[in-house]
Amino acid sequence: MITKFIFRVRRVSTVFLFTGLTLTGAGFINPASAQRGQMAPQKLDPIVEKIVQEAKGNSQLEQLAFELLDVVGPRLVGTPGMTKANEWALKTFQNWGIEARNQQFGEWHGWERGISHIDMTHPRAKSLAGTQLAWSPTTKGKAVEAEVIALPDIKDSISFRQWLPQVKGKYVMISMPQPTGRPDANWKEFGTPESIEKMQKNRDSLNRAWNARIRATGLQTNSIPSVLEEAGAVGILTSYWSMEFGANKIFGARSHKVPSLDISLEDYGMLYRLAEKGYAPKIKVETSSKHLGNVPSFNTIAEIKGSQFPDEYIILSAHLDSWEGGSGATDNGTGTIAMMEVARVLKKVLPNPKRSILIGLWGSEEQGLNGSRSFVLDNPAIIEKTQAVFNLDNGTGRVANINGSGFVHAYDFMGRWLAAVPREVTKDIKTDFPGSPGGGGSDHASFVAAGVPGFMLSSLSWGYFNNTWHTNLDTYDKLVFDDLISNVILTAVLTYKASEEPELVNREKRILPKGPDGKPADWPAIRQPRRSGVGY
Template sequence: MRKTFYFLTLCAGLSTSIFAQDQKETVEKIVKEATENSQLKVLAHELLDVVGPRLVGTPELKEAHDWAVETYTDWGISAENQQWGVWKGWDRGITHIDLVNPRSVSLEGMQLAWSPSTSSKGIEAEVVILPKAKDSLSFQKMINQVKGKFVLVSMPQPTGRPDENWEEWATPESFEKMKKDRDALNDAWDARIKATGYSSRELPKILEEAGAVGIITSNWSRGFGVNKVFSAYTEDIPMVDIALEDYGLLYRLAEYGDKPSIKVVAQSKDLGEVPTFNTIAQIKGSEKPDEYVILSAHFDSWDGAQGATDNGTGTLVMMEAMRILKEVYPNPKRTILVGHWSSEEQGLNGSRAFVKDHPEIVAGVQAVFNQDNGTGRVANISGNGFLNAYDYLGSWLNAVPDEVADIETHFPGAPGRGGSDYASFVAAGAPAFNLSSLSWNYWNYTWHTNRDTYDKIVWDDLQNNAILTAVLAYMASEDDEKTSREQIVLPVNKRTGAQMTWPEPRDGNRRGGLDN
């Protein structure tokens, strides 16, 4: 009996030792493939330079989906585009904005997403400031002033310098005075909008109905030369965003009575109803094909620039990780699936639809690894409220090379309720984790801005994240145990006094921009 026990113990020890050696060798192969044969720059060029931004409903997003399927197929990875809904189709054309009076100069700006088009000849008209009224009744009496005019509807910024620039160079007294003056301007502009009786979102349509020929915004992002670029709210007239510097020029000219005129050419196309997709690729599991390790990143972007760090970089990380795994780990124990979701920017719609449409995959999820917030090294991972997340995620992270895994963890954490596509899976009870990155001034300079471009990518950090993702996927796939889905007991909401509950799954909006 003792000999049998000794033999079994010896075998178990040898098995553990062999697995540890295999694990070490596989991780080394992952690192070598990522560092010596990186495809990140090639992929970035093809996605960001050639395809460009990927607004949902545009031809560019469909082109990106097709490119991804072709790329995965070339790597020997099964891939397809899965339609989950339809969207308002739109094709961004050329935007050109010129000041024509009292002098001539081309201005920096662009039409907002889904903006109506001008004719090929464009529109030339005077620029006026949103009328200043005492209340909504007086606003209705003044609104005829906008007929035949372009209307400025954003507050003119008193400075185009970010606060850190002021803090470095100004006297403390000057810095505080600037902030005080800016706060007063903000308050005054908020009061100006409120007096109209409409929200800033409703106002463009009201001005359009009053006969305005175009709406001009400037949504400064608190950095040098950076504006947020979102969507239009008009139906028939163009809505454009103009850079802080040129917007200030127009505002001052109008304020001083110089009657500025501009010419706007904004040639876009309304494409009607178009299908929208998720790209799904997978390496089938050899032992547990109905259990899934999911790599996750949204494919769509706003289209003020190239969508490089939101979320081109997350997309590149997941594609590169899949390529590496196919090369060094072609027969995973569990199925490794990657989801490139569309319409994340409008409310996680693609991933929510996938979760709704594929309960069998969600039921088999071992782990979801999502990356979204920029180009920086992954620096933070939360257990998202899964009680035993430390037991398995901590073990997987332990296999990541030290130079890659300088990561702060929070266990068990609290369930994510939005912000990125991992939340769609968390709501369904599947262990999903966001690989949260260092900032690199993401929120001011690249998040949804006109400066989210290829040159903002930090390649060493991106390579770091591809290695991290590939190792985590490998470890999750090889784990002998299925991950626990046990959830923490959530605390009482301090504000309401009510017991907090786990987020509920929601379906995606499957008819975006089409139903009023």
């Protein structure tokens, strides 16, 4: 029987407790002393002290963030931006004296954004806030002006097919117009209970009606753009609001011949109202994006060679690619620069670790963990002897949660390693041991599926999912460098202690909870990556 161990942190006494287990030693204090209100001072390992000094006193995070986010910019797979990012990371590692290489794992349809303009020309002139979706077809630098219409409220698929000829020569809106541009928190702060309830009912009603409108076409949402362009539409307009002021999610185009454009909530709503009330709005769109054919996709791999066990590894994991709405700051520029900074700090403080330290900056994570899944399959000797994988990939906040990923002994070895981390870093971290294996939300899951202890170092939100995750607002100014420094210290110490272990840790997996059939759930299987692709 597997017992669930919960790792708790008491803020006042800074006591680390494991349910069913008492630990003492470096970083822990005697529970009896804690109950008497006594706190033993934490004695840090000399290497840990040097890690802290270097991470705080000589941080390169701001410079790395500037170079990656402002100079290189977004890093969509298949774009020149991703190629520049691979080259920048390679050169940066090499300048630090760390061996690095760009390892090809596949190819992707190449695309370059270029300059674009979206303007309303009727019933009045207005420049609109919007952007091409990733891999969108182009107008080839020509301005295409046309009327805007909305997907109609039709009875069934027969009615939809009868209406379809009307899209010829027009831009078609296929997203639901939002009834409010104010986030729920804003309503909660200032609205009356009656107005909030009214707004929510109105939004729910509109959602149901719009979903019924989509179903009546007889098509899936993702299939509608291609049907519209085949019927002669000159462009597809969407608006994927992120439920925060000014934030829209920006993903990939589903059209193949005509531009797909995401329009801000405010401008999309205006166009929709004008169209619905008979004002026949017109917009003029000009884009100069380019399709580049198939281009290679890479992981950037760096290595600090081990002195005693050079063929055993600790892997620092972060994905280098991003979507294109902003500059990929918190997803996953923060993880990338933090892991690079960990490597820099350890190279200076611990130039000859016992085990080799690999830094994997993965490509095409956003399309299905393709870079890390490829690495797992292409490097079986490394996977067989990997001590642990530490992954950063969910925003700018300091690490707040660590899950044991379903490894029975994670509470033991992770407990030892965490005990060496300064309490100011770990005092608010909650852990769940042995936890459960991830289903595939980030790159650590690629390694966990292969039986490697991989840990997602989960961060505080800082409004991540609504404000910056895959949005146009995911930019440099959202970074919180004090929190990132904390994550560098945490990860560097965990890596150091994992490297110092006398042996590879026990990889025993827990028996997973029973499913509806009464049988234990299966451990996640290794999945094949996409080594070539177009768009999603």
